[in-house]
Amino acid sequence: MNGSRDTYPANSLIFIYKSQNVLESQFSIYFMESDKDSCERIFYELVTDGAILPTRAIESSENYTYFHAGLKTIHYNPKMNQLDDSSIKICILHEEGHIRNQYRTVLFLILLGIISIAIIVVVQANLILKLVLVLSIILISIWWYVLFDEYQSDLFAGRMLKEKFGVGKPSVLLEKTLKKLPSSRLSRITHPSVKQRVKKIAVTVDQN
Numbered sequence: 001m002n003g004s005r006d007t008y009p010a011n012s013l014i015f016i017y018k019s020q021n022v023l024e025s026q027f028s029i030y031f032m033e034s035d036k037d038s039c040e041r042i043f044y045e046l047v048t049d050g051a052i053l054p055t056r057a058i059e060s061s062e063n064y065t066y067f068h069a070g071l072k073t074i075h076y077n078p079k080m081n082q083l084d085d086s087s088i089k090i091c092i093l094h095e096e097g098h099i100r101n102q103y104r105t106v107l108f109l110i111l112l113g114i115i116s117i118a119i120i121v122v123v124q125a126n127l128i129l130k131l132v133l134v135l136s137i138i139l140i141s142i143w144w145y146v147l148f149d150e151y152q153s154d155l156f157a158g159r160m161l162k163e164k165f166g167v168g169k170p171s172v173l174l175e176k177t178l179k180k181l182p183s184s185r186l187s188r189i190t191h192p193s194v195k196q197r198v199k200k201i202a203v204t205v206d207q208n
């Protein structure tokens, strides 16, 4: 009896020790997974699904109100983790759209530069008039391009959601998401209205 009493606790200890090891390793895997916040998790899912290029990165930053596209990095305010998964998904895809449009932005700026120089060289007027004309054209063109870039990024997100993830009406998700993100005075100038954006996606993506 004494012998078995001695060996029983010893075996139990080994069992408990081994169980703890298994639990710890499982816990660390779980911890690594749950260490990512919602925005990071959805970003990596989109990379795995091929909707976002693997060269991209994601970074949490208080410097931005909502989401923001850098050269290759998508930035997000940590508060954005409170959005539901489908809203985070459309926002991240929209930013990916901005990054993919960057080559177009470079071409646009080159073209705008050429047109500005041509006006200064060709137009017969005094220098001040030429400069006012060029400056007006630059400001109006940039404003138009910023709005165009927003539509293009919505279009990219909408098409991705429809073609890759089977979302029937991406415009409905866009409207639901944009209504959760109140617009600032600046964003009202640099972004088309919610109504215009939703209508564009409804016509170009939902119905095709």
Ligand SMILES: [Zn+2]
Residues within 6 Å of the ligand: 094, 098, 150, 153
């Ligand atoms: Zn945008």
